[in-house]
Amino acid sequence: MMLKLLTVSCWRFLAGISLLLGLIGVVLPGLPTVPFLLLSAWSAGKGWPRLEIWLLAHPSFGPPLKRWREHGAVPRKAKYMAAGMMSLSVVMLLLSPAPFLLKLLLPPFLCCVAIWLWRRPEL
Incomplete structure (x- = not known):
């Protein structure tokens, strides 16, 4: 209980x-x-x-x-916004004094997330 x-x-x-x-x-x-x-x-x-x-x-x-x-649907507008925010995050990360390992690992991870997101159906 x-x-x-x-x-x-x-x-x-x-x-x-x-x-x-x-x-x-x-x-x-x-x-x-x-x-x-x-x-x-x-x-x-x-x-x-x-x-x-x-x-x-x-x-x-x-x-x-x-x-x-x-x-499992994601609207197209949300996909564009997410992709834009991820791209902006990568640019800001690369321009920042963040640790090299983070700069190395985060962009491919976000790329995989974007690919997964764009493969989701739209309704």
């Missing part, structure tokens, strides 16, 4: 933190909104069904969450 309560609490904590970060992303440029909302809805489904239902029924958040759940 105690383990189940702890597990549910962890899922709720993750759902709440993810939702908070997603809501901050609505007003803070550069912080993504939808990935945090996806994580929030997923973790809420594990331990906070009421929050999951609210997110899926929300007029702004619900449609992208449902498109992702049903089809």
Whole structure:
């Protein structure tokens, strides 16, 4: 019983933190909104069904969450924005005094993320 309560609490904590970060992303440029909302809805489904239902029924958040759940779809506009932000991040990283290993590993990783993203269906 105690383990189940702890597990549910962890899922709720993750759902709440993810939702908070997603809501901050609505007003803070550069912080993504939808990935945090996806994580929030997923973790809420594990331990906070009421929050999951609210997110899926929300007029702004619900449609992208449902498109992702049903089809794994990402709108073209979001793909362009993500690719642009990743490109800008790489340029800023290369111009910064960041560690060489980071400059070496992050661009190929982001390239793989972009390829994966552009292979997602659009609805």
